Amino acid sequence: MLSYNHSNFTVHQLPALKDNYIYLIEAHASDAMIAIDPAQAVSVRRACRQLGKPLTHILNTHHHWDHTDGNVPLKNDFGCLVIGAAHDAARIPAIDIRVSETSPPLIEGLDIRVIDVTGHTRGHIAYLLDDALFCGDTLFGAGCGRLFEGTHAQMWHSLQQLALLDGATRVYCAHEYTLANLDFAMFVDPHNGALQDRMQQDKAKRQRELPTIPSTIGTEKATNPFLRPLDSSFVTAYAASKGIDADALSVFTHIRQQKDHY
Numbered sequence: 447m448l449s450y451n452h453s454n455f456t457v458h459q460l461p462a463l464k465d466n467y468i469y470l471i472e473a474h475a476s477d478a479m480i481a482i483d484p485a486q487a488v489s490v491r492r493a494c495r496q497l498g499k500p501l502t503h504i505l506n507t508h509h510h511w512d513h514t515d516g517n518v519p520l521k522n523d524f525g526c527l528v529i530g531a532a533h534d535a536a537r538i539p540a541i542d543i544r545v546s547e548t549s550p551p552l553i554e555g556l557d558i559r560v561i562d563v564t565g566h567t568r569g570h571i572a573y574l575l576d577d578a579l580f581c582g583d584t585l586f587g588a589g590c591g592r593l594f595e596g597t598h599a600q601m602w603h604s605l606q607q608l609a610l611l612d613g614a615t616r617v618y619c620a621h622e623y624t625l626a627n628l629d630f631a632m633f634v635d636p637h638n639g640a641l642q643d644r645m646q647q648d649k650a651k652r653q654r655e656l657p658t659i660p661s662t663i664g665t666e667k668a669t670n671p672f673l674r675p676l677d678s679s680f681v682t683a684y685a686a687s688k689g690i691d692a693d694a695l696s697v698f699t700h701i702r703q704q705k706d707h708y
């Protein structure tokens with residue numbers, strides 16, 4: 447189990463299923479122990495046993511089974527509280543507390559902000575704890591989630607909200623998809639030097655069986671093809687090469703559609 451220290455909490459990274467990450471947040475100033483998107487109960491139980499602390503809360507980013515299947519068994523084991531989006535509460539199994547941007551979770555010892563990131567699903571939310579972003583299936587290492595329920599305009603708006611965060615913010619997304627995403631990124635943006643460097647670094651990590659996640663907002667802005675439309679010179683060049691309108695949403699939409707068929 448790899449762990450990352452932040453000033454008010456430690457993040458434990460639990461690989462699960464084929465390529466999911468479940469995160470356990472251990473607060474420093476309270477007994478709070480939170481699982482983000484428990485795809486399965488078994489790895490969370492094992493980690494809590496190792497750490498010697500019971501689970502107190504579950505935070506879900508969205509309703510998909512590979513983010514919520516652990517909700518019911520973990521609630522049965524620990525009596526923990528399940529927290530999810532108010533505007534998608536009907537699809538979050540065993541939900542106890544409904545949250546939103548204006549009504550975020552209140553958990554002792556932690557400061558938690560909710561960011562609406564509709565796109566991958568309706569009602570997808572992200573959680574920001576200090577300089578740690580838990581964004582589920584919205585922003586990935588060098589990629590973004592598929593649009594199952596939202597529109598391109600909604601996803602582009604959501605990604606822009608995340609791009610506003612400080613560049614040093616660590617991005618804890620829910621899947622290890624980075625190498626496949628980087629392959630597509632090189633196809634979209636072959637002359638980007640930061641992207642070429644990232645490809646080498648992340649390939650080396652995977653060869654040593656290390657995660658490429660967390661990345662940072664700064665790294666994603668420089669290399670992620672779905673955030674590159676923030677850069678007007680990229681928009682101009684990309685739009686000209688494809689014969690499409692030279693605005694950020696049109697370019698984002700074109701790139702997202704290309705990825706769907708890549």
Ligand SMILES: [Zn+2]
Pocket residue numbers: 508510566583
């Ligand atoms: Zn999903």
